[in-house]
């Protein structure tokens with residue numbers, strides 16, 4: 001323990017009155033913390049964008065390790081893993097050549113294959129706006145550049161629809177022999193962003209790019225007016241194989257059952273356009289500041305609390321998958337995994353990912369928050385964040401469900417920077433997360449059991465996660481045993 005932390009302990013010890021549960025001292029340390037905003041500014045402004053496997057991410061890992069050591073946690077280290085493919089955008093160029101020449105503002109779709117050096121020049125065909133539209137065009141699509149005019153997104157739910165329609169459009173355009181796909185941005189004000197359309201580690205079957213809504217709809221209107229539109233598309237994307245990357249892991253050991261573990265996690269990597277603030281710098285800060293508050297409070301929960309900053313999430317949950325593989329012998333001792341990855345909005349509840357029996361112990365763990373405890377815990381189940389490989393291993397997995405009204409517009413775009421933050425909001429989220437992880441780690445009874453493979457199978461069926469996994473071509477990995485709990489229960 002560093003000198004600085006001893007001083008911090010001396011300062012806060014009187015906060016714990018006789019009879020108070022230790023968690024109250026942690027909440028008091030959160031309330032008094034002066035490090036929350038400076039930490040978030042460092043993550044967003046000084047580290048900046050942190051794509052998995054890049055030198056920027058390696059710098060971020062070193063910074064976080066130094067931060068955890070400075071806090072004085074019991075242990076902090078990096079765990080290296082390999083990301084099979086490192087994709088980076090080159091100098092993307094999209095130009096309309098006919099019927100009038102203009103430059104189109106565009107961004108390559110993540111994991112799009114590169115085009116040949118001189119690019120692709122072809123006629124544009126209107127691919128409609130929904131899944132199924134391209135398929136109906138049949139042979140007319142062959143060798144054309146397909147323009148998909150997706151609807152504008154307003155809600156978190158719309159983001160899911162956009163993702164589904166874009167994935168289907170890509171598959172349909174590739175199957176019909178298109179030359180390339182242009183997706184119209186689902187947000188105005190010339191906003192561009194980046195997602196992947198494959199989560200199983202494969203490069204897309206077709207070159208594709210996102211074009212601004214303004215430019216994309218202009219092309220669509222030209223097509224509506226029966227003009228022949230010719231476009232030249234150059235996507236010199238760089239692809240490297242087997243890049244090193246790391247998760248950052250820290251730990252505060254439990255006072256009674258140090259072998260039992262509650263993991264609080266958030267992904268540290270981001271896309272390259274903004275500075276990864278709402279996705280997910282705010283929750284990286286949350287994880288670090290929960291650790292700091294516990295050390296400052298000078299208390300320990302019954303069980304060990306482990307802190308994880310995963311990389312590789314945006315590239316397909318790669319860091320948390322690597323973590324689960326590396327720690328497979330320990331997973332019986334994982335009491336819960338709690339993941340925050342939904343921005344900065346109010347935490348309305350935790351999603352228990354299909355485990356109704358966890359509702360009561362969670363309510364109990366959150367009791368110290370009093371009236372500000374999240375009221376809408378649900379059994380809802382999710383695919384897309386770092387809890388998922390733990391879920392497949394049968395470990396109780398919680399995801400913070402947040403108000404997403406401020407999250408959707410800047411999502412994965414250049415607008416996802418510190419400017420999105422309203423002061424004071426993050427302290428409330430840290431308070432909730434501290435209560436959740438310390439509360440669960442400090443329960444007298446174990447929070448929940450680990451499910452065997454059959455139990456996980458039933459959960460996937462009950463929650464219809466199996467359908468999502470099939471759609472995303474993720475099911476094979478579960479079926480083959482590459483991901484998830486082994487049938488023997490080992």
Ligand SMILES: [Zn+2]
Nearest residue numbers: 267279280341
């Ligand atoms: Zn995220």
